[in-house]
Amino acid sequence: MKKSEITKKYLKKIKLINKFNKFYFEKDKPIVSDGVYDDLKKEILLLERKYIFLNSKNSPSQVVGHKPSKNFKKVQHKVPMLSLSNAFTEEDLKNFEKKISNFLSKKNDFKIFYSAEPKIDGISASLTYKNGNLIRGLSRGDGKEGEDITDNLITIKDIPKKILSKDFPEEIDVRGEVFIQNSDFEYLKDKFANPRNAASGSLRQKNSGDTKKIPLKFIAYTFGFENGLKAENQSDYLKKLDQWGFKINPLNKLISGLENLIQNYNEIEKKRADLDFDIDGIVYKVNDFALQKRLGNVANAPRWAIAHKFSSNKAISQVKDIEIQIGRTGALTPVAKIKPINIGGVIVSNATLHNEDEIERKDIRIGDTVKVERAGDVIPHVISVDVSKRKNTSKKFIFPKKCPCGYDAIKEFNKVTKKFDAVRRCPDRGFECNRIAKEKIKHFVSKEAFNIDGFGKKIVEKFWELKLIKLPQDIFKLDFDRIQKLDGWGQLSADNLKYSINEKKQISLERFIYSLGIRHIGLENAKLLSKYLGSFQKFKNLSKNNKCDELLNIDGIGETQLVSIKNFFSKNINLKILNELERLLKIVNAKALNTNGLLRDKSFLVTGKLNNISRAEVKSLIEENSGTTVSSVSKKLNYLITGEKPTKRKIESARALKIKIINQDEFLKMLNKTS
Numbered sequence: 246m247k248k249s250e251i252t253k254k255y256l257k258k259i260k261l262i263n264k265f266n267k268f269y270f271e272k273d274k275p276i277v278s279d280g281v282y283d284d285l286k287k288e289i290l291l292l293e294r295k296y297i298f299l300n301s302k303n304s305p306s307q308v309v310g311h312k313p314s315k316n317f318k319k320v321q322h323k324v325p326m327l328s329l330s331n332a333f334t335e336e337d338l339k340n341f342e343k344k345i346s347n348f349l350s351k352k353n354d355f356k357i358f359y360s361a362e363p364k365i366d367g368i369s370a371s372l373t374y375k376n377g378n379l380i381r382g383l384s385r386g387d388g389k390e391g392e393d394i395t396d397n398l399i400t401i402k403d404i405p406k407k408i409l410s411k412d413f414p415e416e417i418d419v420r421g422e423v424f425i426q427n428s429d430f431e432y433l434k435d436k437f438a439n440p441r442n443a444a445s446g447s448l449r450q451k452n453s454g455d456t457k458k459i460p461l462k463f464i465a466y467t468f469g470f471e472n473g474l475k476a477e478n479q480s481d482y483l484k485k486l487d488q489w490g491f492k493i494n495p496l497n498k499l500i501s502g503l504e505n506l507i508q509n510y511n512e513i514e515k516k517r518a519d520l521d522f523d524i525d526g527i528v529y530k531v532n533d534f535a536l537q538k539r540l541g542n543v544a545n546a547p548r549w550a551i552a553h554k555f556s557s558n559k560a561i562s563q564v565k566d567i568e569i570q571i572g573r574t575g576a577l578t579p580v581a582k583i584k585p586i587n588i589g590g591v592i593v594s595n596a597t598l599h600n601e602d603e604i605e606r607k608d609i610r611i612g613d614t615v616k617v618e619r620a621g622d623v624i625p626h627v628i629s630v631d632v633s634k635r636k637n638t639s640k641k642f643i644f645p646k647k648c649p650c651g652y653d654a655i656k657e658f659n660k661v662t663k664k665f666d667a668v669r670r671c672p673d674r675g676f677e678c679n680r681i682a683k684e685k686i687k688h689f690v691s692k693e694a695f696n697i698d699g700f701g702k703k704i705v706e707k708f709w710e711l712k713l714i715k716l717p718q719d720i721f722k723l724d725f726d727r728i729q730k731l732d733g734w735g736q737l738s739a740d741n742l743k744y745s746i747n748e749k750k751q752i753s754l755e756r757f758i759y760s761l762g763i764r765h766i767g768l769e770n771a772k773l774l775s776k777y778l779g780s781f782q783k784f785k786n787l788s789k790n791n792k793c794d795e796l797l798n799i800d801g802i803g804e805t806q807l808v809s810i811k812n813f814f815s816k817n818i819n820l821k822i823l824n825e826l827e828r829l830l831k832i833v834n835a836k837a838l839n840t841n842g843l844l845r846d847k848s849f850l851v852t853g854k855l856n857n858i859s860r861a862e863v864k865s866l867i868e869e870n871s872g873t874t875v876s877s878v879s880k881k882l883n884y885l886i887t888g889e890k891p892t893k894r895k896i897e898s899a900r901a902l903k904i905k906i907i908n909q910d911e912f913l914k915m916l917n918k919t920s
Contacts, residue, residue, distance in 0.1 A: 287594070289305055297707065320393050323470035325469075364552055379406050403462050405491065418471070419491065420465070424441070426440075526553050573684035597625070676816075685717075697746055698748075699745050713727070728742070750830050776835055800861065844872030850885050882899070886907055
């Protein structure tokens with residue numbers, strides 16, 4: 246087929262998918278099923294992979310999700326609407342509870358009560374009440390800001406417009422889920438693909454009169470900002486919601502003990518098909534609000550809650566090929582290219598095989614008939630092989646022992662487990678390995694790093710092949726005259742990309758550190774480094790005079806992270822990248838910590854086990870009150886806090902240096918607190 250014919254075919258499909266998008270996102274009236282839409286999307290993506298000259302700014306590879314409707318004003322949530330971490334197995338739940346106990350420094354016999362609430366598959370909404378009156382309703386949006394859909398939400402009969410109860414808070418954001426019952430959806434299935442799409446489309450109607458015609462329901466389950474809420478735990482709050490006139494989930498339960506959580510989970514999963522609304526799991530929340538406050542959040546999810554997802558969907562397919570992908574940390578990951586299959590409404594054509602050991606254990610081969618599982622947001626994976634359908638000519642898959650860059654791939658020795666890792670890696674060569682470098686650039690422009698609008702993985706791939714980019718700084722020195730002449734681009738597209746890149750030339754220190762893709766330095770560790778160092782100059786100076794060692798003073802940064810950071814600064818190419826980026830960007834210093842707290846100019850070190858408080862919480866208290874923590878006894882130390890079974894060497898060293906030694910109660914008295 247000629248290039249012109251391929252392009253014509255491609256653009257016709259783009260036009261068609263844009264038509265589908267218009268009816269779904271703008272008119273909220275899907276004209277095709279999810280399956281038809283997904284098939285068309287897959288065809289477009291396959292064409293783009295096969296023919297590099299195909300490109301369109303309206304392609305599903307460029308357009309992610311959809312922008313908020315112009316019909317609705319954006320409003321900032323006073324308290325962010327966080328997402329939840331997921332659990333799929335009993336082991337996941339054990340780890341969840343173990344982390345809670347460790348953070349709170351509780352023993353294994355500490356009893357944690359959970360509010361177990363079935364997770365409705367609907368649309369999240371936040372309702373703001375002042376003096377008992379509903380004044381605003383917001384969609385979840387991106388978690389930080391949502392769309393003002395008040396006019397549509399007040400059409401829902403389940404949502405009280407005025408609450409007269411004397412114990413109702415002066416102001417509160419009541420949060421919950423908008424959904425459509427399956428029985429009601431029977432009358433709407435010709436207009437919408439599924440109940441969730443029906444709820445979403447109805448809430449985004451231009452005319453609230455149209456929304457009123459849809460039988461939307463609302464179930465309340467949490468709150469955001471509050472002023473005057475009199476409830477000490479989640480179960481009390483749910484009772485109050487019921488008293489105030491809100492609908493709550495009839496299957497909510499207060500449960501303690503993992504075995505009881507599992508039993509309840511199994512019972513509800515059996516009832517799932519008989520319910521008149523869709524649920525996709527159970528949310529477990531630590532019931533006690535005081536404990537919730539102590540536990541706090543990690544990145545975008547609370548430590549005190551988790552969603553236990555129901556059984557995943559599975560399907561049978563055939564392995565057409567096995568490819569080895571190189572990640573930004575050098576990991577060689579085998580991926581099965583399978584015959585496309587529909588799993589839970591999603592077309593799956595790739596499935597991870599995890600690592601070399603997994604392939605050998607399951608004896609997965611090219612041509613095999615396999616069972617593929619897709620669990621929630623987890624990447625689809627092959628769970629088993631149907632050996633009875635294997636051909637006689639089948640051969641074992643031989644895992645490559647070299648990275649495509651030519652270096653031997655190795656299995657690192659884990660000092661903790663005393664075993665070699667299952668993952669084979671290209672040695673940590675960073676930008677010196679072309680395969681790793683390309684993945685690092687994808688990470689550099691990713692959402693939590695530079696987040697450059699319109700500069701996704703597909704663009705990185707194309708610009709890499711065209712040798713427009715090889716290192717991160719090349720992004721800020723692109724030849725836009727050349728770009729606008731590329732197939733599928735033009736001046737407008739090039740100007741839009743140029744604008745997006747220029748918009749991101751200012752970045753916070755923590756996001757900048759994260760963007761570099763240093764192994765073992767995720768967003769949380771990047772935040773710790775940013776907070777400790779304060780400025781880009783101090784970060785860059787880690788390359789001089791073994792300054793990296795001082796990072797061990799940071800609670801949360803250990804030997805593993807330190808080795809990775811040292812390795813990063815040992816490479817001249819990385820120092821060159823830092824110097825170039827410093828010249829091209831404005832890297833904003835970390836916000837100064839509170840300097841007028843009760844512990845200002847004082848440093849602390851903990852030795853021994855404390856009672857009912859973890860070291861992480863002690864560190865947090867010290868920092869909140871302007872103090873600092875150190876990792877060893879030295880002249881810089883002001884106070885050594887001792888608990889049960891303290892290290893004798895630290896106490897002796899502290900006494901020799903005349904450092905004040907205090908116990909837990911004395912420390913808390915310094916903060917006007919008691920244990």
